[in-house]
Amino acid sequence: MKKTILCCLLLSCLVFVGCNGLNDAEVEKILAEKKVYPKDVEVVLFRNTEADVKRLIEKGLVKEGLVTAQAKHTIDDVGKPLIYFTEKATPYLLPTSDTLKSFDEQRIRVGIEYLLRVVKIEMNPAGNKALVDYITNVKEQTPFAVLYPGDLNVEHERRTSFSLTNSGWQWDGRVIKMPGKQN
Secondary structure (H helix, E strand, O other), rough: HHHHHHHHHHHHHHHHHHHOOOEEEEHHHHHOOOOOOOOEEEEEEOOOOOOHHHHHHHHHHHHHHHHHEEOOOHHHHOOOOOOOEEEHHHHHHOOOOOOHHHOOEEEEEEEEEEEEEEEEEEOOOOOOEEEEEEEEEEHHHHHOHHHOOOOOOOOEEEEEEEEEEOEEEEEEEEEEOOOOOOO
């Protein structure tokens, strides 16, 4: 009789923990609802620096007709951008704040990062916090991907955390790029 009661109690605990446990599908659902993924991967281009003009020319973006870049300039060009975007570049230009625009900066999409899979979910002993490791990769790379300083063609390991509240699992709002991994 005691064994039966103990088994029922243990089974009830396992069912309760299983219902409250965070799983891969829930992680993906919450991150999608919070619009964490998919997300734009971007670079910021300084439209008035010789270094960026040189980079655009070297990477072939001028030759592809995405930008015009003034390699040689005069005193009359002071205060004017050295780089202009063509119609062909328009689909890749991201909204840029007025503050950044005032410094002749432009945000440019180089690809879109997607969550591929959850690798590990570690629960704390109380079962109300979870640390989640997962893998992302960048797809839909644009011609401007050549300006990105890292390797976009590899999987990237990320970490985030969740807390169990009265209304269910909540994302803690922070994504960590794993050190020593592809970022």
